[in-house]
Amino acid sequence: MLIGTDLWARHGRGPWILAGHHLTLAPGEVRGLFGPSGCGKSTLAAVLAGLHVPARGTVEVDGAALASIAGPRPVQLVLQHPERAMNPRWKIGRVLDEARPDGAERSLAEGDLVQSAWFDRYPHELSGGELQRVNLARALVTEPSYLLADEISASLDAITQALLWSHLRDHVARRRMGVLAVSHDRALLAAVADEVVEFPLARPALRG
């Protein structure tokens, strides 16, 4: 179980974006996180992935504090704009090789998402949908226990969006990975998630 408890976070000296927020994600579950633009969904995802240290509160992964876990990250975050997450000077084959744990073979999930013809191309030589599939594969090859998908299909057309989510749901079924689908699109979440939770997810906030 991924458990974020009493999370407080802000950017610099700005207002509190998270103020006592709680969120849980179980293995094998696709949970939707809905909220309007700017409410703090991405901030929460970054805290749960260990990329933004909360001012207060804890993130626990299967019983251990996230900060204490060494080795490959058990919680992977995938973002909306794959081109920003990839080195533009690396071909796709290298992007995936660098992510894959040492000695690991290409996985089934990777093969489903990525075509070998793309390996010799640079990120700018793929379409947005293809690049997001690579980005997702790159997170999945590390075999995370939990995947936080932050608006991963927001810039894709409906068919490509459906395909991406069908790949992800297959992976969830095979590996019992927990997925948090973060979006401001209620209809998308209704289609892909087992359950949808809404911001603010907080106890009555105690500010200050």
Ligand SMILES: Nc1ncnc2c1ncn2[C@@H]1O[C@H](COP(=O)(O)OP(=O)(O)OP(=O)(O)O)[C@@H](O)[C@H]1O
């Ligand atoms: N690096 C940053 N520095 C300062 N403020 C930030 C930073 N990142 C986000 N914010 C602010 O924190 C608030 C929450 O942002 P966040 O990106 O978490 O919201 P969101 O719900 O994911 O929004 P969206 O759906 O538009 O992506 C916003 O008011 C945003 O302007």
